[in-house]
Amino acid sequence: MYQDLKNKVAVVTGGSKGIGNAIVKRFGQEQMSVVINYNGDQESAQKAAVDVKVSGGKAVVVKADVATEEGNAAILKAALDNFGDLDIWVNNAGMEIKKPTHEVSLADWNKVISVNQTGVFLGSKIAINYFKSHHKPGNIINMSSVHEKIPWPTFASYASAKGGVKLFTETIAMEYAKEGIRVNAIGPGAINTPINAKKFADKQQYDQTVSMVPMNRIGKPEEVAAGAAWLASSESSYVTGTTLFIDGGMTLYPAFMDGKG
Numbered sequence: 001m002y003q004d005l006k007n008k009v010a011v012v013t014g015g016s017k018g019i020g021n022a023i024v025k026r027f028g029q030e031q032m033s034v035v036i037n038y039n040g041d042q043e044s045a046q047k048a049a050v051d052v053k054v055s056g057g058k059a060v061v062v063k064a065d066v067a068t069e070e071g072n073a074a075i076l077k078a079a080l081d082n083f084g085d086l087d088i089w090v091n092n093a094g095m096e097i098k099k100p101t102h103e104v105s106l107a108d109w110n111k112v113i114s115v116n117q118t119g120v121f122l123g124s125k126i127a128i129n130y131f132k133s134h135h136k137p138g139n140i141i142n143m144s145s146v147h148e149k150i151p152w153p154t155f156a157s158y159a160s161a162k163g164g165v166k167l168f169t170e171t172i173a174m175e176y177a178k179e180g181i182r183v184n185a186i187g188p189g190a191i192n193t194p195i196n197a198k199k200f201a202d203k204q205q206y207d208q209t210v211s212m213v214p215m216n217r218i219g220k221p222e223e224v225a226a227g228a229a230w231l232a233s234s235e236s237s238y239v240t241g242t243t244l245f246i247d248g249g250m251t252l253y254p255a256f257m258d259g260k261g
């Protein structure tokens with residue numbers, strides 16, 4: 001637990017499921033006030049709000065499309081109307097479409113980029129404007145991926161978006177550091193989330209994925225949430241512009257394990 005997080009106000013986009021849901025619950029354990037954004041699964045978002053309140057925190061749920069300025073404005077309004085402030089903005093909402101690149105439609109490409117990259121820009125922009133206009137330090141955490149570093153064939157739109165998130169994070173971290181606004185990213189590896197459930201239910205695919213992780217296991221959403229809590233806290237006060245990989249070593253080129261190559 002990080003004592004400085006108690007009563008802080010945090011936005012978590014895409015907070016109804018997966019990694020976002022785990023971050024919401026961890027922030028609840030830190031007794032924070034959490035704005036839980038969702039765009040489809042209202043039931044899971046409401047359940048997450050209950051979990052936050054049971055842990056001693058506060059929560060409000062807001063449906064909004066992070067790929068639009070109106071959506072992000074609605075999220076900020078929910079924070080201010082319910083909690084009166086904003087301290088931390090987590091750009092977590094994301095999606096992926098698997099398809100050979102030569103078969104990807106422009107509509108599918110734009111859909112992935114709009115959520116995974118444009119959504120990060122819009123969320124960061126509205127948070128920075130709030131922090132600057134109120135002359136206060138702030139904290140932005142962007143959900144990236146190991147695929148900001150590792151190429152991923154048949155997921156070109158996703159990898160491109162995450163590569164963009166990396167340089168966007170580094171750029172605005174430098175741009176606003178003197179104003180006390182910290183910006184970092186988290187790069188999860190293979191995590192046991194609903195989006196991966198079907199793949200991991202196939203033993204062959206599960207074993208294949210595990211073989212690419214030096215720690216020889218799949219990660220838990222709670223392990224990513226622990227990283228988010230640390231980045232949100234003052235324990236990471238001298239950290240900005242970096243990607244925290246939470247990947248069991250996946251970015252260490254595990255094909256070279258045991259001196260191979």
